[in-house]
Amino acid sequence: MTLEESIDWAGASRALAEWYRENGRHLPWRLTADPYAVWVSETMLQQTQVSRVVPLYLAWLSAFPNCRSLAEADESAVLSLWRGLGYYSRARNMLASARLIVSAGYDGPPNDQAFLAGLPGFGPYTAAAVRALAYDEPTAALDGNLRRVSSRLTDLDKDPALSEGNKVCQRAVESLMKFQSPRLLTNALMDLGSGPCAPRPRCLLCPLEPYCLARKRGTTALRPVRRAARPIRRRFGAALLFSTQTKLAVRQRPKGGLWSEFWEIPWEVGSDGEDSGVTARRLAASLGEESFPEPLTPSVTMRFTSWQVETKLFRAASQPTGTELLPVDDALSLPMPLGILRLLREALQSGLIR
DNA sequence: CATCCGTGGTT
DNA sequence: TAACCAAGGAT
Numbered sequence: 001m002t003l004e005e006s007i008d009w010a011g012a013s014r015a016l017a018e019w020y021r022e023n024g025r026h027l028p029w030r031l032t033a034d035p036y037a038v039w040v041s042e043t044m045l046q047q048t049q050v051s052r053v054v055p056l057y058l059a060w061l062s063a064f065p066n067c068r069s070l071a072e073a074d075e076s077a078v079l080s081l082w083r084g085l086g087y088y089s090r091a092r093n094m095l096a097s098a099r100l101i102v103s104a105g106y107d108g109p110p111n112d113q114a115f116l117a118g119l120p121g122f123g124p125y126t127a128a129a130v131r132a133l134a135y136d137e138p139t140a141a142l143d144g145n146l147r148r149v150s151s152r153l154t155d156l157d158k159d160p161a162l163s164e165g166n167k168v169c170q171r172a173v174e175s176l177m178k179f180q181s182p183r184l185l186t187n188a189l190m191d192l193g194s195g196p197c198a199p200r201p202r203c204l205l206c207p208l209e210p211y212c213l214a215r216k217r218g219t220t221a222l223r224p225v226r227r228a229a230r231p232i233r234r235r236f237g238a239a240l241l242f243s244t245q246t247k248l249a250v251r252q253r254p255k256g257g258l259w260s261e262f263w264e265i266p267w268e269v270g271s272d273g274e275d276s277g278v279t280a281r282r283l284a285a286s287l288g289e290e291s292f293p294e295p296l297t298p299s300v301t302m303r304f305t306s307w308q309v310e311t312k313l314f315r316a317a318s319q320p321t322g323t324e325l326l327p328v329d330d331a332l333s334l335p336m337p338l339g340i341l342r343l344l345r346e347a348l349q350s351g352l353i354r
Numbered sequence: 355c356a357t358c359c360g361t362g363g364t365t
Numbered sequence: 366t367a368a369c370c371a372a373g374g375a376t
Contacts, residue, residue, distance in 0.1 A: 045372040049363065053372090086360025089374080123374045143372045162355085190372060199370070200365085229369075230357095258359070304360065338361070357376085364370070 003154055003168065004175060012153070012211040013179035019207035020188035023195070025050075028058060030187065035134035036067045036108035042129045043090050043121060050194070056085060067108045070098040079335040088259070088335070093121030111135040129186070136183045140173035142166065145193025146186075151224035152197060155213035160224050230306055233272075237302075237311035238280035239343055240266040240293060242319050243353045248331045248344075249316075249323035263334040265344070266320050269309050280314040287320035298346035302339035313343050315352070328353060 024030075027050065029041035040060055044053045060081050064070040070078075075095060082091035097119040101109060109116055109130050116127040129141035140146065147160035150169035158165035176185050196206035201220050203209050214220045242249040242265075253262050266287055270279035277295065284293045293314035302309045319325065326334075332344060347353050 042372065047359095047371055047373060048361080049371050052362065084361075086362090087373085089359070093374085121374070125373055129372070141372080144370085145372065186372095193372085232368075260359095302360085303362085305358075359374090362371095365366090365368085 003171060006213065007153065007172075007175070007211055009175040010179045012208055013176045013185065015207040015211070016176065016188045016192070017180045017184055020184060020191060024187060024191050025194075028054060033134050033136075033183070034108065035110070035130055036070075037061060038130050038134040039109050039126070040094070042126050042133070043094055044085060046090060046126070047087065048085055052085070056081070067098050067101055067106070070095065071102040076335070080333075083335070084338060086338075088262075090121060093119075096120050097122065109134070111137065132182045132186045136181055138174060138177040138182045140170045140177075141186055142169050142173070143190070143193075145197075146173060146189050148199070148224050149189050149193050149197045149208075152201070152214040152220055153208060153212050155217055155219055156223060157225060159226055161226070165225070233307040235269050235272065235307065235309045236274060236276040236279065237267060237269040237309040238276045238283055238293075239264075239311055239313050239340065240280070240284060240287070240289075240316045240320055241296065241313055241344075241347060241352065242316040242323070243328070244325065245354065246327055247325040248328050248353065249319050249325055250331045250334070251320075251323045259337050261335075263331070263336050264340045266316075266323065267311065267340060276310070276312040280312070284314070284316055284320070287316075287322060289316055289318060289320065291317045293317075296347070296352055297350060298343050298352070300339045300342045300346075302337070309339075311339060311343065313347060313352075 029037055041057055044057055063081055064073060073095065078091050078095050079088060082088060100119055111131055113127060116122045116130065125141055125143055128139045131137040131139045132141050147169050150172040151160045154168055154172050156165055156168050160166060160169050196202050203215055203220065209215055214223045250263050250265055253259050253264055255261050266283060268279055268283045270276060280293045293316050296313040296315055299310060299312040302311060
């Protein structure tokens with residue numbers, strides 16, 4: 001029996017639509033089908049939780065209400081509105097794509113798969129999400145939620161992120177879309193994936209429970225299949241504080257890599273197992289310091305996807321090579337890694353600056 | 355295909 | 366609390 005025959009897609013689709021009308025979340029980006037607003041929300045939501053996006057989405061739409069206003073913005077203004085969301089290339093790509101969209105004579109991302117696929121920041125997911133949510137096209141926007149829901153619904157025994165499993169998920173969602181609005185179903189599947197079909201499932205609340213093959217076979221906990229996570233690497237790091245009465249020594253990070261072209265106080269991650277004091281001394285020496293940096297109290301843990309760094313703050317006796325002195329307030333308003341910013345705020349509160 | 359790219363919430 | 370999770374994209 002093929003996948004298409006093994007599930008009552010019409011029934012499942014109807015149950016999902018009815019459930020969504022009663023239980024769907026009321027989110028600000030669902031008040032409009034404006035392709036630009038859909039694009040903004042979908043980009044912000046990449047690997048980022050809804051609760052974190054809501055206020056920043058509203059602030060962004062207020063500052064850049066349409067594609068043209070974004071296209072005319074400065075990168076610094078864009079990055080400032082992105083502060084706290086991480087993955088800053090998303091913001092830079094949005095600015096670049098807005099300019100391409102306006103140059104092509106559109107006032108927002110068009111319903112044109114080939115054009116969208118050529119825009120920076122538009123991968124398979126975002127392009128499909130704009131088409132399904134803004135234009136109601138029967139296109140499967142496969143994110144983590146839809147992959148998880150599809151994996152369980154079809155009892156998929158392969159990783160849904162890899163090519164073969166991805167195709168099965170795509171067919172499942174397209175099967176549902178034969179019977180209900182793609183826009184409604186996409187939103188409904190998202191809400192299912194963050195509620196009843198969250199990583200820890202609550203099948204008794206799920207409208208697809210009567211249709212779910214994993215539920216039928218008792219394999220829900222095994223779905224979706226995923227490969228083992230890599231261990232988290234742990235390191236120590238050191239940051240150098242040098243300040244005068246009202247100014248702070250900062251430098252700009254190189255282009256490319258982590259926090260491309262962001263500003264920081266001199267900061268370095270130690271090698272495996274290295275104490276932060278050793279790192280601080282090496283960093284200071286490499287920047288022309290003759291005396292040992294003085295250890296201070298503030299420290300932060302910066303966590304990334306597959307590694308984390310506990311960074312401690314040290315005071316340098318003279319201005320490190322390669323830094324410039326900026327008024328403290330100006331320095332703190334530059335695009336800066338949030339971990340460094342937290343370190344500096346702690347230093348301000350403890351009176352270490354000024 | 356694996357890895358990098360941020361940050362904070364949840365369990 | 367350490368591990369995992371969250372509406373991915375670029376390389």
